[in-house]
Amino acid sequence: MPAPRKYPPELRERAIRMAVEARREAATRDGVIARTADQLGVNRETLRNWVT
Template sequence: MAAPRKCPDELRERAIRMAVDLRRDPATKTGALRGDADQIGINPETLRNWVTQAEVDAGERSGTTSAEQARIDD
């Protein structure tokens, strides 16, 4: 059984969008996740994991998608 989520889905989605946008801009790429996480009030590693999983789900990175993992967990 998965642990309950501590952040609302809306916050997670907004944080991922902000981080991806910041990483696309070369001027803000370095430290983008840390600054974005601090601004939102979450751990930078949490945001990094969210962004990485979003990239896997979008097919931009190799790995197990959220849908595949949910099917495996069942």
């Protein structure tokens, strides 16, 4: 039996959308994954994997 998901699908979709939109802005490109993850309370590596 697989482990239950820690983050709901809605949060995952929102986090990906926020990170991708922030990356489009040239001035804020550095550290966008870390900032977005911290804002939403998501692990940084988890968000990085979702965006990838």
